[in-house]
Amino acid sequence: MGSTSSMLTQYDIEEVQEHCDNLFSQQEIVSLYQRFCQLDRTAKGFISADEFLSVPEFAMNPLSQRLLKMADGLNFKEFVAFLSAFSAKANMQQKVKLIFKVYDSDCNGKVTFNDILEVLRDLTGSFMSDKQREEVLSEVLQEAGYTRESLLLLDDFIKILGKSGLKMEVEVPVD
Known part of the structure; x- marks a missing residue:
């Protein structure tokens, strides 16, 4: 190979x-x-x-x-x-593991409020203000039982996203 x-x-x-x-x-x-x-x-x-x-x-x-x-x-x-992780056969944990790596940009095994905020900034661009992003994120974290000061680990991501019905699949064309 x-x-x-x-x-x-x-x-x-x-x-x-x-x-x-x-x-x-x-x-x-x-x-x-x-x-x-x-x-x-x-x-x-x-x-x-x-x-x-x-x-x-x-x-x-x-x-x-x-x-x-x-x-x-x-x-x-x-x-x-x-x-x-994009395979239709991948389980939720495999998919969430990839998502966690996207958020954990410094590869320290922990995701902070600011790490998530950076990803939200990338995703929303100018459609949301920093204040709006912070408010939405604070509310989502609070609903999941976390605060702005929480350090989220992979297990936390699995707990939060595992119930979401997350769909991320790519079809591989076969000739």
């Missing part, structure tokens, strides 16, 4: 499937590999931030800069693992 120009072997496919908890079928992994090779324009074996930004849906995402921190330099196996 080192070179993106080579074909995947059955062993490679099974290894990637195992690495992503079997959330993608073998056919989906082959399709993802083809897409990975298209994105890896210089065939160096990983996808750079610029190559990720060549995907219009990714570039238009208001959280693209945060996602780039997580996605820059991924090899194929890591690329599939990153996308596995």
Whole structure:
């Protein structure tokens, strides 16, 4: 799997499937590999931030800069693992884990009021004032039993978002 120009072997496919908890079928992994090779324009074996930004849906995402921190330099196996949270077969905990990483920009395992506020700023842009964002966030945290001073851990995110019916899925086209 080192070179993106080579074909995947059955062993490679099974290894990637195992690495992503079997959330993608073998056919989906082959399709993802083809897409990975298209994105890896210089065939160096990983996808750079610029190559990720060549995907219009990714570039238009208001959280693209945060996602780039997580996605820059991924090899194929890591690329599939990153996308596995978007699989229809991924459980809520796997999806929330990715969301937590988006909010935990300093990777310290804790999310603060200001961390959440930054993401809200990215998502709402000029549609909301800082004061409105702070009021909404304070109310949401209070309803969930937290305060502005709370440090949220992954388990807290799972508790808060686990009941939300969160839907984040990407369909992998299979040829």
